[in-house]
Amino acid sequence: MYRETEILTRANQSTAHESEDSGDLVINVGPQHPATHGVLHLVITLNGETIKNVEPHLGYIHRSIEKMCESLTYRQFIYVTSRMDYLSAHINNQACALCVEKGLQVEVPQRAQVIRVLMAELTRIASHELWWGAMAMDLGAFTPFFHAFRERETINDIMEETCGARLTMNYMVPGGVMMDIHPHFQQRVKDFIQLYRKKIHEYDELVTGNIIFQNRMKGVGILSAEDAISYGCSGPVARGSGASCDTRKYYPYDAYNKVQFDEVLETGGDSFARYLVRVREMQQSINIIEQLIDNIPEGDFQAKTKAVLKLPKGEFYQRAETARGELGVYIISEGGTTPYRIKFRSPGFSNLSVLGHIARGCKIGDLIAMMGTLDLVIPDIDR
């Protein structure tokens, strides 16, 4: 009930002299829409061009991964999580592996920890590259998408060489990583960093500095820090509002406590702030990679674990920072080989919930831009 009254009061504020029967248009955006990057279904109530209400409908690719994992062993369920947030598949796997390790109380070798962090940061850059291109495409600029893919493909090639796959690498096993890094890995990563440094100013030329882009982004979709926390936002969405929430800083895992990096914070809270956070985050990821790439410690890449893993009875929660925000893996074990219940706290789900709040009163074009800045990956939301 209170939602409807709230909408009415908001609508009254924006257009005070408007009668109630003035044409409200209910439009379905998605599941088959060019801007939703997947099968998100939004029901939008429009007044002219102004949005009065946005209501997400989910479930078009819900596979019930949580239920599936209940019948998979601790080695097997990790790979399924690649299919949640497929753009940061590696970080999903990492969170799961860390959670299992927490239960097993296995010490991961230093080398494996560093490799994990390196891969995670490469994944983060790849994810942000794709987001950058798709974001520009949402605003009607096509060219940046292809330029972003040039760098992204380089990362994917590096992944392919070491992990054997480009997107859902399945490189993680409880206790370390599946294979040692490829002999060419270090050199290729260094080449990539060089390429990235050479091309990064083009991003600003093409998109960031563009006056049309800035006007589209600045001052729309404003999300305050309190709202961001209250809505459970995390990752770049919350950091764009000035809410400090980087899991890598506050709850460091793997080798993150050994590297120096800044948590990127913007205080604008609008679409442009969220955009800047991601662009600057790529730079921080590059810094992390640079610190680690020459300092990969020697040793095992995998700790010795039993063939059949059994977690002790108890509950284990692990947080990890994916490209979209804080991923939580919550395992409840009854002592068997499979988890009793598993819960994935996906960042996208909480980030999506804020869309209706920030989109109210904006134009339909802004909604698309906001969806871009929230960086929605639908399988992550639907799980």
Add this chain to the structure above:
Amino acid sequence: MLNEALKQKVSELLPTTAFDEGGEWLNINIEATDWPAFAQHLRNDGSLFFDYLFCLTCVDWKTHLTMVYHLSSTKHRHNMVIKIKLDRDKPEIETASGIWRTAEFHEREVFEMFGVNFINHPDLRLLILPDGWEGKNPLRKDFEDPVNMIKL
């Protein structure tokens, strides 16, 4: 605030609380009737200030359901886990969406996956399941779907 201090503070607020040992964070079990007032305290008390509900879920223990709230404070950086037992046949609990807005979506998910009824929830409708879904709740342990579930 450390777990010990939190424990003391919580037992001051709610003397009937039972604490679960083990786990990295403080685990507390409370009654469903205490929840709304307790939640207000957790959110608004200056020294607790749990403003970030980062995980809300439910567990089906076959005999009962347990709501699990993972709370964190962005100011003090401490965490706490709250568990509330619910009756399995008629699960009902007061909504937390007035305190943490993120609960609105998460509770809708729990509503359809476990069938927990959230009292005073502003918009308790199906979110993920298709419209007109009737029958059992998918994440309960006794859910069977012979068509779509493949047993290995």
Add this chain to the structure above:
Amino acid sequence: MSGTVYCIVAIFVEIPSFMGASSLIVLIIAAIAFSGIAIMLSKLVLKATTNKQKGEPYECGIPTKGETRMRLNVGYYLFALIFLIFDVELVFLYPWAVVAKKAGWIAFAEIIVFFFILFMGFLYAHRKGALKWM
């Protein structure tokens, strides 16, 4: 007979200078013929099938709810109104522009007065918020 046709057509045409006003007739016929032939050709080539879902209006795969032809926000129409005023003024400018160079400073003074009035109207509309998108 042919003489009559010639007389009718000759009203439009100055032969042998190229085409003239009759080109409009030619162009309209050409456009209709071109579009018509193209559409007929595609109708000939394929055999259309129908089913219930095929004719549904596209709304991202969800059946449309409510009326599709409805009143829209007034924001669009205000622009049309302001445009109308300005466009009529613009039409007045065309003959002025042709003679402006010859008429000299008188034309310049006139256009300044004209633009001043127009600009006042523009400012009024701006102040009233008519140019703000709603």
Add this chain to the structure above:
Amino acid sequence: MWSFSNIANLVHEVLAEHFNPAITLAIEMVIAGVSVIGLFAILGLVLVIMERKVSAWMQIRLGPNRVGPKGMLQSLADTLKLIVKEGMTPNGADKLLFNLAPFIAMIVAMLLMAPIAFAKDLQMWDLNIGILYVSALSSVTVISILMAGWSSNNKFSLLGAMRSGAQIVSYELSAGLSALAIVVLTGSLQISEIITSQANGWWIFKGHIPAIIAFVTFIIAVTAETNRAPFDLAEAESELTAGFHTEYSGMKFALFFLAEYVNVFIMCSIAATLFFGGWMPLHIGNWHKFNHVMDFIPSSIWFFGKTFFLIFVIMWFRWTFPRLRIDQLLDLEWKYLLPITMFNLLLVTAVAILGWHF
């Protein structure tokens, strides 16, 4: 000199010898009609492949490269595909308006061809109000878009049509005012006179600052008027899927597409005529030898070269910029372009009266 009027006269004489005047006229009309249709079709094909290649190269891609040499026949293959597609009419659509809309779009695009001077003496109708004719007819495009959007029984179409209505009518003002700047300098609305007035140099050079401002505003307004990115709000595909032609498919869609491209061509040719002298070769004041050398390049090459350069500029815009939002679009027109063009018209009048142009 070799000229199109000679050929036209020759054809006319040959026909007049064999047939009576009425049939001669009819045959001439058929020839003209067929050649216009041919030009239309070729323009469509060329512009589509040009757009695809330009976009591909800007996006570090190869673009179409399988059909024909270097993929140059790709647009022909596209046309074939579109012919084989079914032209659907959705349920609940206003059938008459729905099917009429592409015809209107085509007729408008075709009629706009009339006053354009493709080469020396190659002009269908050299009417004395050429610029007014173009600016009047080009705004009729909006009717076809509104018809298409309204009749489609689709909310996206409706929104797209309404947007384009607000957009096209707004930008017509600054397009008209920018064109008037050259009319003031020339003192005539007739296309042929505007071209001959540039025999000793193009207006963009002769008219210096005001002409350059007028040119820039004209190109921006023209981009908006033809619904091209970054002003493609009527068909903003990330917001309204395909805008006003969401429900169109097959040949009916192709006709809209073609009409859009031909509109771009026409608007660019008008820009070329006004600011770059149409078919007039590059002449500089009294450099007679230089001018003479330039005259050896056929006038049609000059015309098409200039026009295609401007088309390239408009494509360049499209593949570089993000799309504007609807309120920003109108802000740009009403707060920037319109005052600038109005001020520029004053400036150009002063320049013309003082004789400060070359």
Add this chain to the structure above:
Amino acid sequence: MFIKNYIKNIFSAVKSLLVGMKRTLYYFTHHKEIITQQYPDNRDTLILPERFKGEVVMPHNENNEHRCTGCTACELACPNGSIKVITKFDISPDGKKKKAIDKLVYHLELCTMCNLCVEACPSDAIKMAQTFEHSVYDRNQLTKTLNNPGSKIMDGVE
């Protein structure tokens, strides 16, 4: 002041647009930067990394022998049930019964190339191949038998 800001705005806006246009013009004129790969044409030169996970294969030596003992470790490790080991009993020359595989059925259509079966295999009998062009017209063709007909287990593999 207002006029000054107005003109300044216009100039900075136009400049930002021109910077973007310069970048696209650069790529328009520099065809060396094109990154398109012409896939079916470059099949011969396309080199996949040796770790690429395309499909599960079972290498055989020249005597048509493989290393699989039929221990079903891979079947257990597979999260999707894409491997089925069908065993039989061979009778060895000295009259003993010995367990061996009859067929190792592999469902490519279920496989997600997670590499868990290869990791689990104690005798290195299966490995990942670098093929990736799996499309077929009939889904049944995706169900493969990994061991060759008439193949035997290699000597010395237990």
